Amino acid sequence: MKVLMFGWEFPPFNTGGLGTACYGLTKGLSKQGINITFVIPTAPRLIKSDFVDMIIAFSTSFVNIKTVDSLLVPYISSEGYETMHKKRCMNSDKNFNRVYGQNLFEEVHRYALKAREIAINETFDLIHCHDWMTYLAGIEAKKVSKKPLVVHVHATEFDRTGGHPNQAVYDIERMGMHAADLIIAVSNFTKNKILKHYGISPGKVFVVHNAVEFTNFPDSEDFKIKSHDKIVLFLGRITIQKGPDYFLDAAKKVLEKEKNVKFIVAGSGDMEIDMIERAAKLGIAKHILFTGFLRGNDIDRAYRMADLYVMPSVSEPFGITPLEAMRNGTPVLISKQSGVSEVIKNCLKVDFWDIDEMASKIIAVLKYNALHYCLKEHGLIEIKKFSWNDSAKKCINVYERALNKGGN
Amino acid sequence: MVSICFYFQVHQPYRLRNYNVFEIGKNHSYTNKKKNLDILKKVAEKCYLPTNKLMLDLLNKHEEFKISYSFSGIILEQFEEFMPSVLQSFRDLADTGKVEILDETYYHSLSFLHSKQEFKEQVILHNKKIRSLFKQSPSVFRNTELVYNNELANFIESMGYKGILAEGADHILGWRSPNFIYTPKTTSKIKLLLKNYKLSDDIAFRFSDKGWKEWPLTVDKYTNWVNAVNGNGNLVNLFMDYETFGEHQWADTGIFDFLRHLPQELLKHPDNDFKTPSEAIKTYNPVSELDIHSPVSWADVERDTSAWDGNNMQKSAINEIYQIEDAIKKSRDKKLINDWRKLQTSDHFYYMCTKWFNDGDVHKYFNPYDNPYDAFITYMNILNDVNFRLKEHNILKKEVVV
Numbered sequence: 001m002k003v004l005m006f007g008w009e010f011p012p013f014n015t016g017g018l019g020t021a022c023y024g025l026t027k028g029l030s031k032q033g034i035n036i037t038f039v040i041p042t043a044p045r046l047i048k049s050d051f052v053d054m055i056i057a058f059s060t061s062f063v064n065i066k067t068v069d070s071l072l073v074p075y076i077s078s079e080g081y082e083t084m085h086k087k088r089c090m091n092s093d094k095n096f097n098r099v100y101g102q103n104l105f106e107e108v109h110r111y112a113l114k115a116r117e118i119a120i121n122e123t124f125d126l127i128h129c130h131d132w133m134t135y136l137a138g139i140e141a142k143k144v145s146k147k148p149l150v151v152h153v154h155a156t157e158f159d160r161t162g163g164h165p166n167q168a169v170y171d172i173e174r175m176g177m178h179a180a181d182l183i184i185a186v187s188n189f190t191k192n193k194i195l196k197h198y199g200i201s202p203g204k205v206f207v208v209h210n211a212v213e214f215t216n217f218p219d220s221e222d223f224k225i226k227s228h229d230k231i232v233l234f235l236g237r238i239t240i241q242k243g244p245d246y247f248l249d250a251a252k253k254v255l256e257k258e259k260n261v262k263f264i265v266a267g268s269g270d271m272e273i274d275m276i277e278r279a280a281k282l283g284i285a286k287h288i289l290f291t292g293f294l295r296g297n298d299i300d301r302a303y304r305m306a307d308l309y310v311m312p313s314v315s316e317p318f319g320i321t322p323l324e325a326m327r328n329g330t331p332v333l334i335s336k337q338s339g340v341s342e343v344i345k346n347c348l349k350v351d352f353w354d355i356d357e358m359a360s361k362i363i364a365v366l367k368y369n370a371l372h373y374c375l376k377e378h379g380l381i382e383i384k385k386f387s388w389n390d391s392a393k394k395c396i397n398v399y400e401r402a403l404n405k406g407g408n
Numbered sequence: 409m410v411s412i413c414f415y416f417q418v419h420q421p422y423r424l425r426n427y428n429v430f431e432i433g434k435n436h437s438y439t440n441k442k443k444n445l446d447i448l449k450k451v452a453e454k455c456y457l458p459t460n461k462l463m464l465d466l467l468n469k470h471e472e473f474k475i476s477y478s479f480s481g482i483i484l485e486q487f488e489e490f491m492p493s494v495l496q497s498f499r500d501l502a503d504t505g506k507v508e509i510l511d512e513t514y515y516h517s518l519s520f521l522h523s524k525q526e527f528k529e530q531v532i533l534h535n536k537k538i539r540s541l542f543k544q545s546p547s548v549f550r551n552t553e554l555v556y557n558n559e560l561a562n563f564i565e566s567m568g569y570k571g572i573l574a575e576g577a578d579h580i581l582g583w584r585s586p587n588f589i590y591t592p593k594t595t596s597k598i599k600l601l602l603k604n605y606k607l608s609d610d611i612a613f614r615f616s617d618k619g620w621k622e623w624p625l626t627v628d629k630y631t632n633w634v635n636a637v638n639g640n641g642n643l644v645n646l647f648m649d650y651e652t653f654g655e656h657q658w659a660d661t662g663i664f665d666f667l668r669h670l671p672q673e674l675l676k677h678p679d680n681d682f683k684t685p686s687e688a689i690k691t692y693n694p695v696s697e698l699d700i701h702s703p704v705s706w707a708d709v710e711r712d713t714s715a716w717d718g719n720n721m722q723k724s725a726i727n728e729i730y731q732i733e734d735a736i737k738k739s740r741d742k743k744l745i746n747d748w749r750k751l752q753t754s755d756h757f758y759y760m761c762t763k764w765f766n767d768g769d770v771h772k773y774f775n776p777y778d779n780p781y782d783a784f785i786t787y788m789n790i791l792n793d794v795n796f797r798l799k800e801h802n803i804l805k806k807e808v809v810v
Binding site (some may be wrong): 229253257345347348359360367368370373378 | 724765785
């Protein structure tokens with residue numbers, strides 16, 4: 001089976017979980033014998049040599065990478081919406097441009113036109129596209145090829161914006177979901193959002209959970225900070241969806257009880273400045289370390305330094321980072337408002353808004369060694385059960401259903 | 409001759425409420441009163457009351473029919489406080505003179521494995537409670553979760569008991585049968601009764617299992633299995649949780665009809681009768697000695713104690729609670745001692761078990777936690793508050809002395 005896939009980022013040029021998920025899934029699919037042509041828009045900030053490496057690495061192994069000449073930034077998120085909605089920003093148009101890049105919707109349409117050309121030139125059996133930026137491309141490709149379209153929902157506009165969707169983005173999402181023959185959702189949490197907000201019938205949506213590949217890492221000792229402080233880690237985009245503000249509020253509560261704790265905020269995003277200010281305002285600035293955006297080995301190093309990884313997301317369609325933390329032997333505390341909480345057991349779970357409970361559980365992990373030990377050991381066992389091959393098999397099931405339906 | 413010996417376990421723990429770290433030193437109430445009462449009411453309605461009524465009918469109808477119970481001290485307390493009618497219905501059963509009550513640890517604890525002194529005190533407390541409520545003085549002992557080894561038999565013998573119960577686990581019996589009386593090694597007079605786990609679990613666990621090849625289990629079929637013991641055994645020990653009737657096996661599975669007709673069918677065989685544990689001990693002689701070093705229990709396939717002390721959280725919690733025994737007792741603070749003892753109830757450690765959690769298996773009935781980690785956190789936070797009170801107590805006492 002040959003699949004024409006539209007994405008918008010691919011490791012190592014990813015800024016979030018979407019690239020990681022596309023990488024894992026396509027690798028799994030190719031192992032199952034699926035032939036994939038992966039289309040991504042060019043990102044202007046990419047370093048050429050690395051970029052070429054990527055093509056060499058993957059075009060010859062399991063996917064062919066096609067780039068489209070476009071102005072799109074590799075990871076398009078809707079961070080900043082909250083600030084727009086709260087009118088904290090004087091110039092909301094400017095803010096929007098900062099977030100979405102210039103003339104974003106024009107770019108989306110340009111990507112769609114380019115997709116049309118590609119679809120005419122390529123031969124394939126099915127179109128698979130990832131999140132709203134690629135939906136118009138998918139629709140165009142379907143129009144010219146008459147092949148079935150599967151859209152893969154890694155996040156909805158409701159997740160990204162904390163419940164304040166941008167109408168234009170929502171419209172494209174809705175259009176894509178309705179044009180699709182079948183829809184893949186990364187969790188039941190996301191499937192429910194699709195049913196609730198996009199008027200899709202349940203029979204059309206299939207859940208394929210993300211996975212993580214287990215790899216044996218070298219011993220972690222050399223990653224430890226040389227101090228007696230315990231470390232609690234936040235790693236993700238600093239944006240409303242990820243709940244960094246809840247993380248800081250919980251940190252404040254923890255520090256009232258336990259002084260020797262450092263909180264690392266790893267990542268970047270539209271709320272970064274706000275968060276630095278918030279930490280200062282809460283009087284905990286010297287306990288909070290902002291690292292900026294991390295990639296590659298630094299990410300694993302951050303997990304391994306930490307005594308606990310916290311994912312306080314307000315609305316997390318899946319959430320691959322807790323799996324990465326567990327893979328590194330780091331205990332995990334996640335919000336119940338996440339897809340990943342459907343698939344992992346050996347972790348702590350809280351409602352993102354329940355600061356007391358979050359802080360209490362953070363302290364428990366730092367204080368009770370046996371708890372830290374059991375979460376780590378059982379987490380490592382559990383994580384080995386995850387495999388992108390399983391996700392790929394479920395994905396192929398959806399492909400087969402879509403093909404049987406007939407792509408017209 | 410085959411004697412059928414029924415023993416039913418009646419126990420509900422004081423479940424803890426969600427207790428976060430910020431409450432330590434500030435809030436000294438630990439139990440989830442509403443949840444405990446709700447569960448007690450539910451179990452009373454579905455199991456205790458209807459089953460007791462049925463048992464009373466059966467005891468009145470069949471002169472030969474006899475049964476035995478073991479109650480944890482803390483379930484009796486809960487009956488006294490919240491559901492005196494349930495307690496009365498058990499006393500009515502005892503009043504028939506055909507119901508034997510066994511002794512166990514008052515707090516349904518695993519204290520024998522961790523503190524002999526504490527164990528002994530809890531057994532004495534329990535004995536007092538049974539004597540005051542049921543006007544019987546138990547002579548047969550059953551330990552929490554049927555945890556048993558030579559050392560326990562020896563200890564219990566020295567406390568004056570004539571008999572003791574244990575799981576008839578394959579790994580301790582080998583080729584031997586659970587359908588005889590045994591003598592524990594290192595003891596002189598005390599006798600050992602072993603649970604026939606197959607015939608017990610056919611009722612307790614498999615009765616309503618539609619995937620079981622023997623389903624549906626009829627009284628006829630079951631009676632035939634029991635009758636088959638004639639010639640290769642003296643007695644069939646059917647030990648199970650009392651909640652089997654109506655709660656683990658719901659009424660609509662037909663469990664009550666099964667129970668209603670079982671005694672008369674069993675009694676149709678001229679060589680069958682019913683005996684209580686102490687009658688069985690008096691009637692039959694031991695066939696051999698049984699040597700059991702490592703503790704056995706009636707839990708899981710392992711039949712060991714790993715359900716309560718298998719992982720590091722459980723080990724750490726147990727270690728912490730018994731570590732403060734001396735200090736707690738020296739405080740002479742009754743409330744504090746009682747709170748500390750309630751934390752010894754085996755259920756708290758069972759909730760922390762990670763064994764089946766990973767397989768997605770259900771844990772115990774009425775487990776108040778979503779996962780074993782939450783169980784541990786709540787437990788340790790509360791234990792820290794107990795420690796806080798202990799410290800405060802010592803400080804206050806010193807001030808008084810000065």
